[in-house]
Amino acid sequence: MKRESVIGLEIHLQLKTKTKLFCSCSSDYIGATPNTNVCPVCLAVPGTLPILNDHAVELGVKIGLGLHCSICDNTRFHRKHYFYADLPKAYQITQYEHPIAVGGYVDIFADGKEKRIRIHHLHLEEDAGKLVHPTADGRLTGASYSLVDYNRGGMPLSEIVSEPDMNSAEEAIAYITQIRQLARYLEVSDGEMESGSLRVDVNVSLSNPDGSLGTRVEIKNVNSLRSIERALEYEIARQNKVLDEGGHLVQETRLWDDVAGVTRSMRSKEGERDYRYYVEMDLAPISAGPEYVRKIRESLPEMPWEKLERFTREYSISREESLQLTEQKETADYFEACVSEGAPAAKCANWMRMEVQRILRDLSIGINDFPVPPAELGKLIIKVEKRELSNTQAKDVLAVMVEKKVSLKEAVRLCGISDGRITGPALEEVIRKIFASEQEAVETIKSGNDKKGAKVKFLQGLVMRETRGSADPAEVASLVNCMLN
Amino acid sequence: MIKKMEMDEERLREVLGFSCIGLPEKEYAEVLDRVNAVLRMCDDMQELDSSNVSPFEWDVMKAPARRQDRAVVWEGRDRFLDQAPVRDGDFFHVPRIIARDDVEMEGEE
Amino acid sequence: MEFHKLSALEIAEGVKKGSWTASEVLSAHLERIKIFDGQINSVVTLSEESAHRDAKETDKAVAEGKDPGPLAGVPFLVKDNFCTDGIRTTCCSKMLSDWIPDYDATAVKRMKDAGAVLMGKTNMDEFAMGSTTESSIFGPTLNPRDFNRVPGGSSGGSAAAVAAGFCPIALGSDTGGSVRQPSAFCGVQGMKPSYGQISRYGIVAYASSLDQVGPITRNTGDMAAAMDVLAGPDPNDTTCDAYERPSFSQAAAEGIKGKKIAVLTGYDAESMDRPLIEAIEKAAGYCRSAGAEIVEAELPITMKHAVACYYMVALGDASSKLACFDGMRYGHHADGRSLVEMYKRSRNQGFGKEVRKRILIGTCILTRGYYENYYVPATKVRQMIADEYAELFKGVDALICPISPALPYKKGLVEEDPVRIYLGDAFSSIANLAGLPSISLNVGFTEEGLPTNVQLMGPRFGDAGLLGLAHVIENKAGSPPIADIEKKGGCRE
Structure with missing residues (x-):
């Protein structure tokens, strides 16, 4: 019996603000000495009050708009209560009943087709601190004590909750990738799973034969796209097996064990937890009226899917090429800057996808760290177009530009190519040299024995090789003929 | 109209856990009495028609502006850590964290 | 010179004119x-060193011809739930x-x-939970008008100190009457301004949506002067309103001529x-003779449900705001074998x-089922x-009602x-629920020397007008004298 898997995701994006959500502590906490990015507010010192970061609201609204959500005015924060060492107030300030953005969608491309995934809502909340467990594997189990670092405590998060609209691991990955791309385009979040600025909780169930939803299981501790994929595959198989064997599933939270490749029940009575949510009256309602939203909407950059569509249309390149070029906004910007130098778009696209990508891969750097300015690459491509450089030469030149971090002009010089084409007297000089070393061929031609013109072509080819493609083949042909007569 | 709810010992035990407070069993009755007294006072509220009323919200004359996103370094960090009861170097130190703690506490004085 | 008999404004004027120094x-x-x-135990911490330093600074400013501020050299005390740098x-x-x-x-x-000039901190009910100032770890405060009675609470120390002539202005916090009820019990003037009038930053919270700072004084002139200083927006408290104060x-x-x-x-x-009933009649009479029209008003919903409503909101919030005390970062710590044991x-x-009991009650109220059906x-x-x-104040300018139904309680009640x-x-918690300004005003004393008083309430952010009304009544009733604490035992016992 085939049951359909039903997947919903909760994505936590750490917002790219300079300060925390409710205090002026720097958000630049990665690598900082423990408990240095802290202040009385995020340490819950008596008498202090949370003060909402305007920029965090703006970023939340931005991503909400990007997800086609409606933005709600005068929404509230709630307190979510539980005692834990990483939560100084013993409550987390989060949006509960009234999230700032509701009811959107995002289109993904997976399993060879486009699909719309609905967004239930997006809300703002503060992050918790970090615990360090002095065990060999850094895990809580077996630790006789733990150390607490509040540097991350109070960092702004936006939680994006999808509807359970995904039916395969591939769709889930495509959805996460799309959200991550959007967040980066809008400069709302770094969206890095490795550093924790993008975190995913997975909800998965199997639909019953009658189409109704089955028992939902939440999977936590999935820290990479690969582990999400594996965890989903494992969990879907596990649930199928339990049901196939006539067993029952329990609604629970399971932890993904990346080493063992299994999900394990947390065995906590999650359902019995009572967070006692209620309105946070230390904060006023978040005003986000139509005028405010309109201004942010107008400031939004081109969305990735819009860019994709435009690239395909405007530059007459394939969808596949556009996809690659628009995957990162920076790549797309680089490409367009290249094109604006006057280089043909198709050629630029090709250079970006082949040469530039190869170099980035070899150096393990991103497009932002690529040392060649787009205008220079554009000029290089134009030189090839004008046949001032051969393809091979251009690749050599680019390599020098990257390696020595020099300008196009300098790189050309360093490659031993004179500026521009070899022509006129310089070309005549080359031809004389070739004639001198190939006297036998010259004599054959002059004596009228080169009936098929093979020797002339041979000499022309030598000239071309000597000039490494920097000479115009037509000029070479006419000069060779002229000098033979 | 909802039925009158009465707080009982079982729920109070849960609440002791939620609030990390211990209470000698002989004092359960007093706390329950007080909770239930408040609840009974509230029962009367049901006679009011509040179906069109939103939960309380402030009347504001002029809402303050939200905080600008500018980082400020707190100078009091070291002094704060010096005063903290469970400092351990740059960290705070807490004892063993166990998923479910059924430590039963009698009311300590 | 009996400085303790001067009002805050008199002290400041003398300091500014050079008649005397802040020191x-x-x-x-x-x-x-x-x-x-020692007789009433109203002060729990004195900070003499910093006080002398601050006073000298004021004196220096005066000597240098600088403006030393409207309350120059006025010594004051604050309730011990106000955060004080270094104290x-x-x-x-x-x-x-x-x-x-x-x-x-x-x-x-x-x-x-x-x-x-901040002199120190005053006694209070533990975490402001009480109305008698008997639950303090420093022991109870006694009522300076009668040592056998409580000073009220929770800001009992502040009210008692003002009544005893220890300072002309003390600050308290008022969650459900904690400034006004002790002011009434000690025979001084106490005000809870509109919610959002004064910043709550630095007040150890009881209930976020009810707490408000309030001044306690012996006359309404000092009270208004304190309000001019205290009220104002604060970037550290966004529930404090940003409007421009009058x-x-x-x-x-x-005056109040023509007011209703x-x-x-x-x-x-x-x-x-x-x-206390007579006090209301007296106050109404003063108003009438000052040219105001007196009408009667009923508030059926309020009078029936305010107390229940207050307890739900106050205790629910207290259980939440007191959760940060976990023995880790500050405050009392006890070792435990596990994290939860350490917390507990x-x-x-x-x-x-x-x-502890109020925390438990508050937590109960917010749990599943009770939250939806009651909270x-x-x-x-x-x-x-x-x-x-809001409806009432469309038709009238102010409301007079009791602040406490009883004269100061005997100790141990x-x-x-x-x-x-x-x-x-x-009566007292209503102003907190609705965020209204409220003044507890002394209107004289009983034959036994116990203070009688009324509560004046005004529309939201109508604090200034309310002070005007209080001033008129006080002019007729007289401002209360300093308690006679020199005579050990206070009044009649």
């Missing part, structure tokens, strides 16, 4: 506290018995910036102490009985109460008759 004034008040506070702030609880904040509450800072002192000087003032009816006056032992040892309806009823007042004490919040 002289300070020394006289410190001396009085040291001699007489122990305990909330009169074992939980914070050795905690020293590194910042001043905004209210304290504004007073200091106005030239006032001059409270100027408004206090305006309502007297509350429709409550069980029979169960109240008789002199720290909290159990650090909090007193009443605080949420209470917040709707709270809105209905606010609406009932908490143990004997706790219910009577809870019901004592019935």
